[in-house]
Amino acid sequence: MEGIIAQIFNGISLGSILLLIALGLAITFGLMNVINMAHGELIMIGAYTTYVVQTIFINYFPEGLFDWYFLFAIPAAFILAALIGLVMEVTVIRFLYGRPLDSLLATFGISLVLQQLARSIFGAPNVGVQSPELLSGAVEIFSMSFPISRIFILILVALCVGFMFYYFYKTGNGRRIRAVMQNRDMAASLGISTRKVDASTFAIGAGFAGVAGMALTLIGPIGPTLGTAYIIDAFMVVVVGGVGMLLGTVAGALGIGVFNTIFEYFTDASMGRVLIFVLIILFLQWKPNGLFSINTRKLD
Amino acid sequence: MSVKKSGQVLFMIMFTCLFIFIAGCSTNQEDSRAETPDDEVENTEVEDSGEEVEVEDDQIPVGILHSLSGTMAMSESSVRDAELLAIEEINEEGGVLGKELVPVIEDGASDWPTFAERASKLLQQDEVPVIFGGWTSASRKAMKPVVENNNGLLFYPVQYEGMESSPNIFYNGAAPNQQIIPAVDWLMENKGDDIFLLGSDYVFPRVANNAIRSQVEAKGGTIANEQYTPLGHTDYNTIISRIKEEDPDVIFNTLNGDSNVAFFKQLHDAGISSEDIPVMSVSVAEEEIQGIGADVIEGHYSSWNYYQSTETPENEEFVSSFKETYGEDRVIGDPIEAGYFMVHLWAKAVEKAGTTDVDAVKEAADGITYDAPGGTVEIDGENQHVAKTVRIGEVQSDGQFEEVWNSGEPVEPDPYLKEYDWAEGISEDLTDE
Numbered sequence: 077m078e079g080i081i082a083q084i085f086n087g088i089s090l091g092s093i094l095l096l097i098a099l100g101l102a103i104t105f106g107l108m109n110v111i112n113m114a115h116g117e118l119i120m121i122g123a124y125t126t127y128v129v130q131t132i133f134i135n136y137f138p139e140g141l142f143d144w145y146f147l148f149a150i151p152a153a154f155i156l157a158a159l160i161g162l163v164m165e166v167t168v169i170r171f172l173y174g175r176p177l178d179s180l181l182a183t184f185g186i187s188l189v190l191q192q193l194a195r196s197i198f199g200a201p202n203v204g205v206q207s208p209e210l211l212s213g214a215v216e217i218f219s220m221s222f223p224i225s226r227i228f229i230l231i232l233v234a235l236c237v238g239f240m241f242y243y244f245y246k247t248g249n250g251r252r253i254r255a256v257m258q259n260r261d262m263a264a265s266l267g268i269s270t271r272k273v274d275a276s277t278f279a280i281g282a283g284f285a286g287v288a289g290m291a292l293t294l295i296g297p298i299g300p301t302l303g304t305a306y307i308i309d310a311f312m313v314v315v316v317g318g319v320g321m322l323l324g325t326v327a328g329a330l331g332i333g334v335f336n337t338i339f340e341y342f343t344d345a346s347m348g349r350v351l352i353f354v355l356i357i358l359f360l361q362w363k364p365n366g367l368f369s370i371n372t373r374k375l376d
Numbered sequence: 377m378s379v380k381k382s383g384q385v386l387f388m389i390m391f392t393c394l395f396i397f398i399a400g401c402s403t404n405q406e407d408s409r410a411e412t413p414d415d416e417v418e419n420t421e422v423e424d425s426g427e428e429v430e431v432e433d434d435q436i437p438v439g440i441l442h443s444l445s446g447t448m449a450m451s452e453s454s455v456r457d458a459e460l461l462a463i464e465e466i467n468e469e470g471g472v473l474g475k476e477l478v479p480v481i482e483d484g485a486s487d488w489p490t491f492a493e494r495a496s497k498l499l500q501q502d503e504v505p506v507i508f509g510g511w512t513s514a515s516r517k518a519m520k521p522v523v524e525n526n527n528g529l530l531f532y533p534v535q536y537e538g539m540e541s542s543p544n545i546f547y548n549g550a551a552p553n554q555q556i557i558p559a560v561d562w563l564m565e566n567k568g569d570d571i572f573l574l575g576s577d578y579v580f581p582r583v584a585n586n587a588i589r590s591q592v593e594a595k596g597g598t599i600a601n602e603q604y605t606p607l608g609h610t611d612y613n614t615i616i617s618r619i620k621e622e623d624p625d626v627i628f629n630t631l632n633g634d635s636n637v638a639f640f641k642q643l644h645d646a647g648i649s650s651e652d653i654p655v656m657s658v659s660v661a662e663e664e665i666q667g668i669g670a671d672v673i674e675g676h677y678s679s680w681n682y683y684q685s686t687e688t689p690e691n692e693e694f695v696s697s698f699k700e701t702y703g704e705d706r707v708i709g710d711p712i713e714a715g716y717f718m719v720h721l722w723a724k725a726v727e728k729a730g731t732t733d734v735d736a737v738k739e740a741a742d743g744i745t746y747d748a749p750g751g752t753v754e755i756d757g758e759n760q761h762v763a764k765t766v767r768i769g770e771v772q773s774d775g776q777f778e779e780v781w782n783s784g785e786p787v788e789p790d791p792y793l794k795e796y797d798w799a800e801g802i803s804e805d806l807t808d809e
Contacts, residue, residue, distance in 0.1 A: 082617050083617065090611050201663055201667055202667025212644065214646060221646065225645045226645070295642055295645070296637060297610075298637075298667070337613070341617070341618075344603055344604060345603065345604065345606060346606050349606055
């Protein structure tokens with residue numbers, strides 16, 4: 077019984093990490109249809125931002141405050157990644173809307189540039205981020221222990237998803253974004269500046285990637301090639317969930333997380349990975365549009 | 377792009393990534409036994425490759441062939457630094473045979489054919505009597521036929537998987553019996569004999585674990601479980617659940633590269649401390665610890681032949697002159713030390729032979745000793761490996777190791793594990809690789 081509960085927790089936890097890394101992509105790829113291969117590098121930027129914030133805290137703040145650096149790291153990671161995303165959008169991406177293959181190549185190039193940049197600034201070896209005392213260790217519930225960092229990530233993801241739903245479905249900006257993504261010409265003719273909407277949407281997506289990077293410092297390595305480890309998972313989640321559907325992304329991430337953990341538990345890590353891909357391939361045969369899809373009459 | 381095409385796009389992307397990943401893996405994988413990245417990478421712009429180096433009569437050119445660009449640059453440029461330091465020291469003391477050593481530096485660019493090509497350039501065009509170089513097993517295997525056909529000499533600095541003995545290569549890193557086997561013995565004596573094997577999923581960890589399994593079973597221990605994760609794997613929750621279920625005495629870790637960071641962080645977060653279940657690693661050195669975070673890995677163990685903290689008078693001198701030359705914040709690990717002493721070993725062999733002629737040097741090399749920072753090393757003329765002291769270190773809170781055990785004397789190299797009865801059969805498996 078304990079084993080089962082622990083595995084369910086592991087599954088949800090893996091799902092929450094997948095969701096976190098896919099959230100930004102759900103916007104840039106899901107809503108905007110940009111095959112953003114530099115998504116992983118935006119995650120990396122978030123991770124390095126956390127490293128820098130931590131270093132600043134170690135050097136300039138009293139020791140007692142160190143544990144709270146992560147509270148500053150979250151907005152810092154969001155803002156920096158969003159700014160870099162904005163620069164990407166303005167200089168490159170905006171010329172490539174509607175040309176997915178070109179955007180794949182261009183963003184892949186950007187990802188290499190960003191990796192090299194990180195290497196030049198921070199050096200090629202991994203850097204260390206010390207987890208705050210508050211988030212390390214585990215809590216015991218009924219003789220089972222749950223790592224606090226995982227619980228923190230679960231909460232962070234829940235907050236991010238909540239914020240995204242609120243932003244996209246309850247605010248004027250969100251409405252404009254959805255209007256532009258659904259019918260660009262119509263939205264433009266009603267006086268919405270599609271350029272501004274495109275740029276700000278991409279920046280928000282990039283910002284969420286940055287937040288994911290911050291969270292990943294708690295559980296994984298921080299190096300220039302950090303992003304490449306997560307990019308496939310991120311695309312996988314968005315596609316399985318249904319491109320363009322935020323709710324689908326949530327369901328897709330949790331589904332993949334739980335199944336992956338179950339498979340891994342009954343076989344091993346390599347085999348689990350194979351099985352999850354087999355499952356996804358079969359699933360996409362059955363539902364090519366992903367878990368949730370918009371019924372559309374649009375011709376393409 | 378239509379929604380319906382998204383599936384295709386996914387596979388396209390996966391394919392692209394797979395390709396990149398495989399390219400990356402071939403590096404990781406081949407440097408198998410050799411992952412000890414060491415510090416400060418970006419000072420790689422030393423010399424352009426292909427340059428003619430003018431050598432005068434009172435000078436001897438020596439080749440240095442490491443990856444100064446590409447993924448392996450982060451590890452190999454530090455070894456190059458150590459080799460240059462050794463050459464400088466030798467020159468200060470009057471050189472070899474009264475002649476000054478002139479390094480001819482080439483860039484292997486983390487690309488194995490380039491290693492072969494640059495090696496033949498060094499041997500044929502520059503006519504160097506020796507090449508110091510390589511890191512990954514793949515780069516060594518690429519240079520092997522070149523040095524054999526040209527009757528050159530290669531000094532190789534990194535611990536590796538064993539089962540090789542080229543007449544033209546001197547192996548200065550540890551053979552398995554100078555690292556893994558003593559580590560297993562030590563664990564079984566001091567930490568318990570129920571061992572959980574965890575490794576990255578490729579040739580080296582599988583083969584090494586095969587050997588460890590035979591060794592442990594021959595000594596009456598048990599293997600709690602044997603688990604592999606893909607290279608670059610970052611989620612160790614399920615593995616950790618298994619570890620909790622099996623509750624082994626120790627974990628023997630042959631994970632490679634970044635996975636180590638994820639594994640140790642998550643193990644720590646799961647509340648498993650080094651007191652509960654100690655982990656013995658064979659590819660975590662000072663440099664990796666910086667990336668993992670000393671607070672997370674504190675108290676766990678590694679097995680090497682040298683630590684920056686090794687207490688010998690030679691090491692004190694070596695660490696201070698290395699830091700003086702290359703910067704205070706540099707950390708030094710096992711292969712850097714090997715790169716340093718192997719230049720001295722070659723110089724001594726040349727002095728003994730009285731010539732730089734390859735055959736004469738090889739013959740003179742048998743029994744040459746040098747007081748290296750990690751203790752005295754001695755060349756075994758038969759298999760051309762070196763006898764070196766095995767050291768097991770415990771990670772301290774400052775990211776350095778504290779030695780908890782050493783072999784007391786240099787351990788004779790046994791690359792084919794001939795001296796171990798339980799290794800029968802494994803040798804053949806390994807030789808096939």
